[in-house]
Amino acid sequence: MNRWLHQRVDAVYERLLSREIDGAPTHVAVIQDGNRRYARRQGGDASEGHRAGAETTERVLEWCQDIGVEELTLYAFSTENFERPDEENEALFDLLCEKLREFADADRVHDNEVCIRAIGETELLPERVQEVVDYAERRTRDYDRFVLNIALAYGGRSRLLEATRAVASEVEAGELEPDEIDVETIERQLYDRPVRDVDLIIRTGGDERTSNFLPWHANGNEAAVFFCTPYWPEFSKTDFLRGIRTYEHRAESWRRTRARRALALLGALGETELPEARSVVDRFRDSLPTSERPVEGELSMAEDVDGEPVAD
Known part of the structure; x- marks a missing residue:
């Protein structure tokens, strides 16, 4: 009875939040935290948590498209994650290959013209992951209705450092004058194709930090941040809408x-x-x-x- 009542209340709250949403952020970035802790609580291993989290990821993509978000960035694998046990990472790499290929072939991706892009030092990833990343990017390269960025082998500070070094090299080579360096100069070095400024960062799992995620595009834009306690596999549409409401309140305050x-x-x-x-x-x-x-x-x-x- 209590569970039934909780589900009813949650459904009513979700409808209420949906009616309250008046506008959508253009770019949402998500730190999908808590997969391993979810798995431990369920008595399983990390791979089971990551697989459950992958299902949440698919739902979030649909929710974003439903309310008019145009770009979604998912923090899938950081450079620090390489320090985790090899067997855990290998299982995650297998899951990434499976889901990326599946997604790149999905009718809903092509019907909705979703452009899939990887950001990060992907050359550090196993060859099989690099191959499927290339496959997904090639299959969706010409789409522009919705952009899905997947942060793989990603570190915000290291990305900025590499961009700075590239600009310094251009100056040293006489290809760029120091007083010509502007925001666009840095952004050209950060990623192969433009990434919109981040309007909202969502982090699940209870930690209240942004973990060096998209510092140039989020901090520079003073993005709204929504921290919530559910582990990523438990993240619900109600949680998502609460995050959107946080963005709206931030915009109203501005x-x-x-x-x-x-x-x-x-x-x-x-x-x-x-x-x-x-x-x-x-x-x-x-x-x-x-x-x-x-x-x-x-x-x-x-x-x-x-x-x-x-x-x-």
Whole structure:
């Protein structure tokens, strides 16, 4: 009875969250933590946890497409994971080969035009994994409706270090001037094809850290972060929607802060900046509590008919 009641409550909560979702992040990145702990709790070995987690991964991809997410990045295997027991990694590599090939051939991937890409130092992976990665990328290379990035042999700091070294080499070779280095220069060196800025990071398993995951695209974009306790195989649609709601609240907070700053600065800004500040307030007026919203037209009262500020 208790289990039945819990399922009913969860279903109702899921529907409620679905109705509350007003917009979707463009790029969601997921740290799939807890597969091994889930397996131990079930009395199985790590490979069983990873296999159960692979089923969750397929569901999350569907949920992302349902609400309009355009890019999903999964932290599947970090450079630190090479330190785990060989038998555990070999089983995981076998599972990766199986699922990647299966996914690359799936009708739903081609019907939905999903582009599969691997990011990370894939040359460090066993040859059989490299081959299936190449197969999946080749089969979906021309698609652009949805992007699925799989982080394999990935380390955020090492990726930035390699990009920095590549830029330094271009400067040393006289191919690039130091004052020409900009954001796009670094991003060209990070990955073969562009990766969107991350809007939301989700981490399962209870740990509250982002583990060096996509630092350039997430930290630079001040991505929202959602930590939750379920192990990855237990991650539900309700958990997913709670993560999306965290992103929405983060975006609302950002808009509200922009509006408040603009209001606070209006009186102190010079005449040339006033129109821009008024524009910010007008854009984000609805993000403010009703009691803080300026009256419609109030911000333009200090302007004459030609749009120029009237001297006090």
